[in-house]
Amino acid sequence: MALIGRGLSRGHQLLAYTRPCLVSCTRITMATTAKEEQDQFWEKNRKLNRPMSPHLTIYKPQITTMLSITHRATGIALTGVLYAFGLTMSVLPGDFATYLALVQSWSVGPALIGLTKFGIAWPMAFHTLNGVRHLCWDMGYGFELKNLYTTGWFVLGLSLAVGIGIAAV
Structure with a gap:
């Protein structure tokens, strides 16, 4: 540790490597905000008569698309039901057999x-x-x-x- 301190105090190699970074690092301010960039983008597209990006509603549904959406939906639903059931059973009084008997009594x-x-x-x-x-x-x-x-x-x-x-x- 003492050698590192001595090297820094004398301006040796370690300081020589770090000095350019310390001198050249300056704060850069953004010329425009994100909102201004977005407005410029849409104005440029309007001037060039570019169409907006197509939305999912204009495409003909395909089996691959529908299965992908259904896969995500079932994953989210299964996760939600699992957590809701687990949290509900941990908070409610009684055990699972009690609530199973209740459901069976509904006939x-x-x-x-x-x-x-x-x-x-x-x-x-x-x-x-x-x-x-x-x-x-x-x-x-x-x-x-x-x-x-x-x-x-x-x-x-x-x-x-x-x-x-x-x-x-």
């Missing part, structure tokens, strides 16, 4: 029970199967257009079958 019909089971099983099955499809893409497989559509329809059909199968049990 709902088998159609509503099957629909509820399907509503829980299908997002889980779809998100899992489509996640496997995405993992295959991460490994570099299935990027040909024909494979994209084939695997998309396969994931959709298989997830519906799995959801119906679980709901029927």
